[in-house]
Amino acid sequence: MKPPPFQYHDPKTVAEAVGLLGTLDNAKLLAGGQSLMPMLNMRFVLPDHVIDLNRVDGLSYIKENGGTLEIGAMTRQRDVEFSDLVRAKCPLLHQAIMHIGHRQTRNRGTIGGSLCHLDPAAELVSVAMAMDATVVVSGPNGQREIKFADFPAGYLTPSIELNEIVTAVRLPLWPAGHKSAFVEFSRRHGDFAIVSAAALLAIDGGKIARASVTIGGVAVAPVRATDVEKQITGQAPSSDLFRKACESCRSIEAMSDIHASADYRQHLAAVLSRRALEKAAGLAENAPWNRKH
Amino acid sequence: MSEKRAITVTVNGTKYERKEVPVRITLADFIRYDLGLTGTHLGCEHGVCGACTILLDGKSARSCLMLAVQADGHEILTVEGIAPSEDKLHPLQEAFRDNHGLQCGFCTPGMLTTLLEFLRDNPDPTEQEVRIAISGNLCRCTGYQGIVLAALDAAKRMRATPA
Numbered sequence: 001m002k003p004p005p006f007q008y009h010d011p012k013t014v015a016e017a018v019g020l021l022g023t024l025d026n027a028k029l030l031a032g033g034q035s036l037m038p039m040l041n042m043r044f045v046l047p048d049h050v051i052d053l054n055r056v057d058g059l060s061y062i063k064e065n066g067g068t069l070e071i072g073a074m075t076r077q078r079d080v081e082f083s084d085l086v087r088a089k090c091p092l093l094h095q096a097i098m099h100i101g102h103r104q105t106r107n108r109g110t111i112g113g114s115l116c117h118l119d120p121a122a123e124l125v126s127v128a129m130a131m132d133a134t135v136v137v138s139g140p141n142g143q144r145e146i147k148f149a150d151f152p153a154g155y156l157t158p159s160i161e162l163n164e165i166v167t168a169v170r171l172p173l174w175p176a177g178h179k180s181a182f183v184e185f186s187r188r189h190g191d192f193a194i195v196s197a198a199a200l201l202a203i204d205g206g207k208i209a210r211a212s213v214t215i216g217g218v219a220v221a222p223v224r225a226t227d228v229e230k231q232i233t234g235q236a237p238s239s240d241l242f243r244k245a246c247e248s249c250r251s252i253e254a255m256s257d258i259h260a261s262a263d264y265r266q267h268l269a270a271v272l273s274r275r276a277l278e279k280a281a282g283l284a285e286n287a288p289w290n291r292k293h
Numbered sequence: 294m295s296e297k298r299a300i301t302v303t304v305n306g307t308k309y310e311r312k313e314v315p316v317r318i319t320l321a322d323f324i325r326y327d328l329g330l331t332g333t334h335l336g337c338e339h340g341v342c343g344a345c346t347i348l349l350d351g352k353s354a355r356s357c358l359m360l361a362v363q364a365d366g367h368e369i370l371t372v373e374g375i376a377p378s379e380d381k382l383h384p385l386q387e388a389f390r391d392n393h394g395l396q397c398g399f400c401t402p403g404m405l406t407t408l409l410e411f412l413r414d415n416p417d418p419t420e421q422e423v424r425i426a427i428s429g430n431l432c433r434c435t436g437y438q439g440i441v442l443a444a445l446d447a448a449k450r451m452r453a454t455p456a
Contacts, residue, residue: 189428
């Protein structure tokens with residue numbers, strides 16, 4: 001048997017799950033299982049208790065609420081992928097989802113699970129950072145909200161208490177007609193990105209009124225390229241403007257691992273942020289890197 | 294020792310009631326060892342190779358990344374349940390046979406289950422769409438060309454005779 005021994009719990013309500021978290025030591029929450037199950041199979045984690053959230057009611061939904069898109073934590077990535085509401089109101093999320101794993105993993109993987117696992121290269125984590133999302137958390141003292149910028153506490157570690165559960169993510173929507181793009185560099189389709197870039201642009205009267213540029217995979221959590229955002233806001237979008245502005249991404253503090261050196265990640269950050277902006281602004285139609293799929 | 298639970302699952306139309314399983318056994322191991330359905334293959338056992346793909350309530354999933362207890366009350370289709378009868382293959386299987394869609398056959402159960410779902414959702418795919426659909430299934434024989442041809446041929450056959 002691959003996974004180590006543990007006790008299994010399948011609560012039916014969030015309150016029940018929170019109660020279990022508060023009383024059990026060394027417990028792990030099981031959402032879609034596309035990260036935790038491999039870690040259990042390889043015995044990288046040895047929990048005494050596994051609390052399965054798959055039978056908790058009411059955590060799977062996508063709804064719009066006064067300019068905010070709210071997605072339940074146990075909503076499958078596949079449901080987000082096929083949501084007309086997401087495609088219409090938050091195209092960046094749809095674009096990013098298409099880069100996540102494969103059909104079989106998106107059928108199981110959840111949005112809350114991905115946000116809490118907080119892989120530095122995870123697409124959904126980048127989108128949450130790019131959209132200035134808010135995470136809704138339930139604990140013994142009720143509900144609270146955490147700004148996504150404050151959500152990552154470190155590598156694979158969200159800043160929630162041991163007895164708290166993420167129940168939803170709220171994405172403040174950008175105005176209708178805004179532009180967006182998600183690009184990433186990975187060795188094979190569906191692999192973890194070495195570096196990814198998400199761009200959002202609101203263009204008004206030929207000028208960039210608002211910009212959001214996020215680099216994933218360079219540091220322990222996605223980084224907002226605030227320098228780039230400042231440099232391009234108020235300007236007319238052009239490849240030249242983006243190329244110059246994105247050079248600043250070479251100074252983002254980057255990690256180094258078996259997949260890529262820090263230098264290479266910084267290089268990719270500059271190139272991919274420029275490409276994401278070009279793609280969002282419609283300047284990449286004929287670019288050789290912009291193959292349609 | 295390890296906790297056990299009784300689960301009820303329907304696999305390929307057969308209902309298995311109150312099967313006692315250790316809570317930590319993966320769905321893949323349950324299918325292979327408890328039900329004896331060894332058509333579902335295990336390659337990597339951490340969600341990379343796709344050989345163990347099954348359909349859970351009609352949706353493809355890696356059975357090595359699920360616990361058997363999670364399948365309680367659900368319906369599963371494995372490669373053994375694809376053919377309509379013992380002496381007749383599914384058009385998808387016929388297309389694999391006719392297009393040299395398998396060499397050693399290890400990845401085939403995962404390819405078939407993945408494509409069964411994909412062709413149901415997208416009956417007339419492009420070659421590129423097929424390649425992306427099977428991007429989560431590794432073929433160590435690197436027989437992708439035959440597999441892609443088989444998938445496109447299967448789509449044609451299935452369009453001609455809808456199930």
